[in-house]
Each structure stands twice: as C-alpha cells, then as structure tokens.
Amino acid sequence: MRKTAFICDESYFWHDTGSAALALPPGGYIQPDGSAESPESKRRFKNLLERSGVYDKLHLIKPYPATEKQLKYFHTSAHIDRVKHLSKSGGGDCGVLAVVGNGSYEIAALAAGGAIAAVEAVVKGTCDNAYALTRPPGHHAEADRGMGYCIFNNAAIAALYARKELGLERVMVIDWDVHHGNGTEDAFYKDPNVLFVSLHQENYFPVGRGEIGQIGEGAGKGTTLNIPLPAGTGDAGYMYALEEAVKPVADRFKPQLIIISAGQDANIFDPLARMMVTVEGYRRMTKFMRQLAEAHCGGKLVALHEGGYSTSYVPFCSHAVVEEMSGIETDVGDPFHILFSGTTYNTLSDYQKARVDEVKAMHKK
Numbered sequence: 554m555r556k557t558a559f560i561c562d563e564s565y566f567w568h569d570t571g572s573a574a575l576a577l578p579p580g581g582y583i584q585p586d587g588s589a590e591s592p593e594s595k596r597r598f599k600n601l602l603e604r605s606g607v608y609d610k611l612h613l614i615k616p617y618p619a620t621e622k623q624l625k626y627f628h629t630s631a632h633i634d635r636v637k638h639l640s641k642s643g644g645g646d647c648g649v650l651a652v653v654g655n656g657s658y659e660i661a662a663l664a665a666g667g668a669i670a671a672v673e674a675v676v677k678g679t680c681d682n683a684y685a686l687t688r689p690p691g692h693h694a695e696a697d698r699g700m701g702y703c704i705f706n707n708a709a710i711a712a713l714y715a716r717k718e719l720g721l722e723r724v725m726v727i728d729w730d731v732h733h734g735n736g737t738e739d740a741f742y743k744d745p746n747v748l749f750v751s752l753h754q755e756n757y758f759p760v761g762r763g764e765i766g767q768i769g770e771g772a773g774k775g776t777t778l779n780i781p782l783p784a785g786t787g788d789a790g791y792m793y794a795l796e797e798a799v800k801p802v803a804d805r806f807k808p809q810l811i812i813i814s815a816g817q818d819a820n821i822f823d824p825l826a827r828m829m830v831t832v833e834g835y836r837r838m839t840k841f842m843r844q845l846a847e848a849h850c851g852g853k854l855v856a857l858h859e860g861g862y863s864t865s866y867v868p869f870c871s872h873a874v875v876e877e878m879s880g881i882e883t884d885v886g887d888p889f890h891i892l893f894s895g896t897t898y899n900t901l902s903d904y905q906k907a908r909v910d911e912v913k914a915m916h917k918k
Contacts, residue, residue, distance in 0.1 A: 557879035559611040559681035560667045561599060565688040566592035568661070569644070569654030570702065575824060576650055588652075589703040589825055594867040595688055595858065603867040605883045607875060612680045613859040615666035616687070619710060624665060626713040627706055627740050629697045636661065636704055651699030661689055661704040668711035671855045672803045676719045676810060682843070682854040682878050684815075685846065686871075688857040692734035692814045693759070701732060701758060707857050708814045711739035712747055715810055722746060723890070725808035727799065728753070729791070729838065730816025730859040733779070737814065743773040748806045752794055754819070754826055755781030755908070763913055774909030779804050780912050783905055787821065787829030787898035790905040795841050803845055809853065811846045816859030817870040821893050823849045823863050829898040832887035835870045839877040854878065865889070 572579055602608040611717035624633055632647070639645045640658035647653050664687035671683035691707030695701040708726055715721045726741070727750040728734035734751045741747035753763050770775035780794050791866075817835060819828035830838075839856075846854040856874060861867035872885055 554880040555681040555878065557611055557875065558671060558680040559608070559875070560614045560616050560671050560683065560685040560687070562573035562616050562663060562667065564660050564663060566596050566688070568592070568657055568689050570652045571644070571654065574681045589862040592688065593864045594861050595686060597864055598868040598871040599686060601872050601885070602875060605872065605885045607872070607879070607881050607883060610881055611879065614670055614672050614674055616663055617667055618659065618662040619705070623669065623710060623714060624662065624705055626717065627696055627709045632697045636699070647704060648698035648700045650701050651694070651704060653704060657689070657704065664689055664691065665705045665707050665710045668707035668857050669714045671700070672715050672810065672812070673687045673719070675853045675855050676715060676721065681826060681852050682846070684856045684875050684878060686858045688858070689788070690816070691857070692728055692730060692816070692859050693732070693735050694736045695739055700736065703736065706736045706740065708734070708812055709737050711855070711857065712812055713740070716746065716852055721809045723806060723808050723812045725750070725803060725806060726814065727842065728809065728814035729819065729836040730814055731819040731823065731828055732758045732816070732860065734814055735759050735762045738762070738777060741773065742769050742777055743771045745772045745776055748776045748778070748803065748808060750780070750799055750802070752776040752780045752782060752791060754828055755783055757826070765915055768915065775916065776806070778912070778916060779911065782828070782908060784827040785829055785897070786905050788831055788834030789899045789901040791819070791834060792837055793901050793906060794909045795838060798909050798916070800845065802916050803849070807849050809850045811850065811854050813842060813854070814859045815856040815874060817861035817867050820861065820863055820866050820870050821860065821898060822866040822889070825860070825862050829896065831874045831890070831893070831898055833867045834878050836873040839874045843878060858887065
C-alpha cells in the first residue's frame with residue numbers, strides 16, 4: 554500500500570455557482586435549475602471514500618490559501634482584484650461561465666492552495682502521491698479571466714510552484730478532463746520545462762482549442778501535446794492514446810513530477826460530454842500514470858480534481874482513481890456496468906485510432 558495524501562476542505566462545497574440549467578443561466582424559456590457544477594458529485598465522492606473505509610487509510614492534509622504572490626505566478630493583478638471585488642459585493646461573472654459567489658475568492662484561493670499543498674507533500678516526500686479534491690476547478694482559467702466554472706488555475710499555479718519554490722526543472726501536466734485545458738496550455742505554451750498533455754473531446758469546449766497542430770511555440774515547441782478524441786471514445790481509445798501518443802513524449806521529457814488535471818467528465822453518463830469512459834477505464838488510466846511516474850520520478854504523482862457532472866457515477870470513477878493511487882483494495886466496483894455492458898466502450902474504432910496516430914506522427918522525432 555502506498556502513502557496517498559488526500560486534501561479537501563468543507564468550504565470547497567460551499568462555493569456558490571447559483572441557479573442554472575446545465576451550463577446556461579436561466580431566463581426566457583430556460584427554467585431555473587441547479588448548476589451542473591454543483592458540489593454534489595464532489596461531496597458524494599468524499600462520502601463514498603468514507604463509506605468504503607478508504608478515507609481513514611489516507612494521509613489527510615489540511616489545505617491553506619494560496620498567497621497573492623502565488624496566484625500571480627499565472628494570473629494578472631486585475632483578474633485577482635476583480636474576483637476579490639465580486640466576492641465581496643454579491644457575486645458575478647469573472648469570465649465566460651465563470652461564476653463568483655459571495656466569499657468565492659477565499660474558497661478559490663484555498664483550492665489553489667490545496668493544489669500547492671498536494672505538490673509540496675509529494676515533492677518533499679511526506680507521501681508517495683496525492684489527490685486534491687478541490688473546488689472550484691481550475692484548468693479553463695486564463696491569466697486575465699475565469700472560464701468554464703474555473704476562477705484560478707490550480708494546476709498551472711501548482712506546477713509553477715514546483716518550479717519556482719521547490720526547484721524542479723521538469724514538470725508534466727496531463728489533463729484528461731473531457732474539455733480542453735486551455736488555461737493550463739496558455740501558461741506553458743512557450744515553456745520547454747513543462748510538458749502539457751490534453752486528452753479531450755474534439756472541438757467541444759472551448760471551440761477551436763486543443764487541436765493536433767497546437768504543439769507550443771518558440772522554446773516550448775513540442776512540449777504541448779493535444780489529443781482531440783472523437784465523441785464516443787471510451788476505455789480502449791483513451792488507453793491507446795496514453796500508450797501510443799503520451800508515453801513516447803513523456804519518456805523523452807523525463808518529468809520530475811506528474812500532475813493530473815483529473816476531470817472525470819469523460820465518463821459514460823456525464824451530462825456535459827459524449828464520451829464513454831467507465832470506472833474501470835479511470836482505474837486503468839490511473840495505473841498507467843502511476844507507472845509512468847514510477848519510471849521517471851520515483852512515483853511523484855498528484856491528481857487535482859477538475860470536472861465531472863454525473864452525481865451518481867463520478868464518485869465511483871474518482872474512487873477508482875484513489876484506490877489505484879493508494880493500492881487500497883475494496884469491494885467497491887461499478888454498480889452501473891449492467892447499463893452499458895453491451896456498448897462499444899472498450900472497442901477502439903478506426904477513427905479513434907486514426908486520430909491518435911495523427912498525433913503520434915506530429916510528435917515523432
């Protein structure tokens with residue numbers, strides 16, 4: 554069994570995204586409903602860890618707020634000040650689909666700090682790896698604005714913290730959230746010392762981002778790896794992408810730390826995507842990343858929670874990630890398997906293979 558840290562705080566569940574219908578604000582013919590980015594899928598994940606007995610076997614770390622200096626590793630002063638102002642004055646939007654509620658500045662700073670605490674624990678050897686169940690998510694947040702439920706970019710700030718304060722030379726960030734990690738890509742597009750990899754549903758959100766030919770610029774050319782996968786891609790397609798496209802690039806880069814932007818919204822039941830990854834798929838993907846970390850950086854692996862909007866299924870997907878990271882075995886399986894057992898979730902289609910092979914060709918030395 555590996556020593557796995559778990560970072561969470563009750564205040565993460567108190568970030569208020571207001572009334573919405575999926576991702577849209579109510580009004581006109583759109584009846585008010587709960588936002589897709591509610592605390593429920595995250596809280597139920599933590600509840601499942603407690604119910605299964607895994608939670609008590611994890612190394613619990615209390616997060617602390619990121620400082621303004623740390624937020625400014627990536628974000629502009631104007632963006633930080635705007636979030637502060639909205640947080641104190643009734644809330645509002647700090648970007649497209651990026652809601653700031655009352656008190657959200659403090660919670661978002663604590664989320665970024667949770668990511669930093671996870672990286673610090675792993676790099677300093679307090680634990681073998683770490684999972685940070687933070688909210689709000691971060692990977693869409695750009696330097697000067699929030700986007701897609703994200704206020705501050707937790708992954709970018711944590712990676713920059715590892716470089717600036719912990720002295721690491723090479724960090725890999727792999728984003729398997731179903732939406733492209735545009736903000737994280739922006740942070741490192743010209744940076745040869747951070748390998749950014751994104752597996753996402755092609756041309757979905759944000760539109761025009763995450764295309765195969767977007768590989769970095771200047772000194773960072775070749776250290777951005779975008780793998781846009783067709784709708785309907787499941788376990789087999791994601792594993793083919795990891796094994797055939799990601800591994801060769803990671804082996805050449807030789808990271809000293811791997812950070813996963815762990816959005817479990819490529820799951821087969823997610824309301825905001827059209828992918829087909831299962832609980833077992835997330836388990837296999839995590840095993841692959843754990844083994845890659847063991848091969849290159851002594852197992853130094855950090856997972857930061859991003860998206861995932863099926864309140865029933867995301868907890869099981871995320872539980873499998875923590876089980877695989879920690880080596881803790883339970884009898885928690887996939888109770889929903891009967892609903893999709895006859896589908897093609899574990900079949901690699903010709904089109905899926907062709908997309909990954911196109912990425913391989915782009916990055917082949």
